[in-house]
Amino acid sequence: MTLRPGQRAVQTEASNCPAATTTDQAQHHAPTPQPSDDRDVVVAAHRLDVAYQSARILREVTLTVRSGEAVALLGANGSGKSTLMRALLGMAPITSGQVRLFDHGLQSPGAVPWHRIGYVPQRTPASTGLPATALEMVLTGLLQRRRLWLPRHARTRALEALDAVGLASRAGSALHELSGGQQQRVSIARALVRDPDLLVLDEPVAGVDSATQRAFAGVLGELHAGGTTVVVVLHEIGEMRGLLQRAVVLRHGQVVHDGAVPEPAPGHAGADHQHVHADHGTVDEPATIQRSLP
Numbered sequence: 001m002t003l004r005p006g007q008r009a010v011q012t013e014a015s016n017c018p019a020a021t022t023t024d025q026a027q028h029h030a031p032t033p034q035p036s037d038d039r040d041v042v043v044a045a046h047r048l049d050v051a052y053q054s055a056r057i058l059r060e061v062t063l064t065v066r067s068g069e070a071v072a073l074l075g076a077n078g079s080g081k082s083t084l085m086r087a088l089l090g091m092a093p094i095t096s097g098q099v100r101l102f103d104h105g106l107q108s109p110g111a112v113p114w115h116r117i118g119y120v121p122q123r124t125p126a127s128t129g130l131p132a133t134a135l136e137m138v139l140t141g142l143l144q145r146r147r148l149w150l151p152r153h154a155r156t157r158a159l160e161a162l163d164a165v166g167l168a169s170r171a172g173s174a175l176h177e178l179s180g181g182q183q184q185r186v187s188i189a190r191a192l193v194r195d196p197d198l199l200v201l202d203e204p205v206a207g208v209d210s211a212t213q214r215a216f217a218g219v220l221g222e223l224h225a226g227g228t229t230v231v232v233v234l235h236e237i238g239e240m241r242g243l244l245q246r247a248v249v250l251r252h253g254q255v256v257h258d259g260a261v262p263e264p265a266p267g268h269a270g271a272d273h274q275h276v277h278a279d280h281g282t283v284d285e286p287a288t289i290q291r292s293l294p
């Protein structure tokens, strides 16, 4: 499929609540994370703290992602991966530190080029009763904030995006008729149709069968080869291994590894055994993945 249609003018989900919970004071007191003339830097977080109520979830997370990189965020359940991803998009309560996207600080969300960012949130329990079809849902990825009509060739692009996730034949199906895994694929297509420069994905293939994971890794690989920067939260590296150049491992809200993609830990290859050994920079992966097919 062609995901470089030239015209990209879309609104992200992230832009619905950019930096809404960011503490202005903390932003003002934070040191500047990156030189402002560094155009290569797509994402820059500097000494980022996030807290929910009194619970400190992220601690002094510093992270730089440059244009064209493909970076995985890894870590055990509850280590703060999704929180970090949400904080990077202005959707988590930053208590200190600073985030810049495409060299624009989140403290001025209006300046951030949200249209260049595609976001696939973590899978939520399947909704029921949604009247929209898969195609209509993908088309919403092409809507803009200040323009309520769709760009030219929107339908073709949406069908291409659905095709890329293997759902072209279900374009006319209502979302509630699709399985949870299929709904997740629609969500991925909705991000792909935007042709983003930065694609941020939170466990995009969780609950998706291995054949679809492979196909999806291929699509991501094409996008990445075309210059898209990819940041992806993963529980298991699996089919994404060939795509990834770097991994950032979180433990208890802190970065404990930033570098090479960890290898599966020896002796931990049993089914359903999947976690990161941050101490020695390895990650366990199951030999087989027991998952219910979508």
Ligand SMILES: Nc1ncnc2c1ncn2[C@@H]1O[C@H](COP(=O)(O)OP(=O)(O)OP(=O)(O)O)[C@@H](O)[C@H]1O
Pocket (backbone or CB within 6 Å): 052, 057, 075, 076, 077, 078, 079, 080, 081, 082, 083, 084, 235
């Ligand atoms: N909205 C929230 N309110 C309160 N606590 C939260 C909220 N979101 C996340 N947390 C807490 O923050 C911690 C990190 O959660 P997060 O979802 O970031 O972890 P994760 O590494 O993505 O985990 P998983 O792999 O299970 O998805 C957890 O203890 C979680 O309970």
